[in-house]
Amino acid sequence: MEGSFMNISLDKTDRKLLQLLQQDGRKSNAELAEMANISPATCHRRVDRLFKQGVVKSVRAELNPADIDLGALVIVGVVLDRSTPESFAEFEAAIVKLKMIIDCQLVAGEFDYFLKIRVKDMASFNQLHANHLLALPGVRQIRTFFVMKEVKENAPLAF
Template sequence: MDIDAIDRRLLAALQKEGRITNAELAERVNLSPSACHRRVQRLESEGYISGFVALLNARRLGRPTTVFVEITLSGQADELLEAFERAVTTVPDILECHLMAGSADYLLKVIAEDTEDFARIHRRHLARLPGVAQMHSSFALRTVRQTTAIPV
């Protein structure tokens, strides 16, 4: 299904303010509330909207340190990749894991309290991930831009 300009306006509004009421959203995109509700339901059922979440402030929750970890595996066999990916999903400190093309096989985004906490995460979790041959960690000094909004 193709999405039209109204669908794009709905998606853009919901990305900025996910708690907006259906009535406010309908007014913003110039639809009746019932038509707005039907469109949002369709966008959800067709996979354009994958869910609604609250975005938490990691700093306020005592996890201000972001570390990007490049992982190179010892091989590329499907079994090794699958084992690595399964293990990564069990580590709550890993916010993102991306299979990469380039110098590393995977790029992880990890949050921690501080450098000591990252050392604990490294020892207990990262160093025990299956098939890891090399690991390079880079600490973010400051976040210049962070968004979850996808251009629509």
């Protein structure tokens, strides 16, 4: 259902459950129910529906990148040599295969795409750049931005 334009009606209780899940996806059904002031059975049904409708895409652990030796965050702006549906599709197909790229967005403006990449350090990025990024299909230009400080990262969605 991702990317669909279904009009999903969310009431006050749904919104409360979504906020609670964003704060801590490990809360038990009983804890969620108590915090949302609903019964555990109602809570389970509602959360299950939110998953089935695709409102909640997944619940997963947020890792500390430095603790797993991926402390360097790099943002890469990419300009393709052609702006055609075929060149975009070819580039995107290659990007999804590269596990070190954690985000990729098609954007309007000076760049075609922004990539978010986690690596160990600058030397690791240099190797990735030489062996993978430069070989991506249709790439005309790559501009690299090394993040010096992460001020706000993966914040809950406000709605």
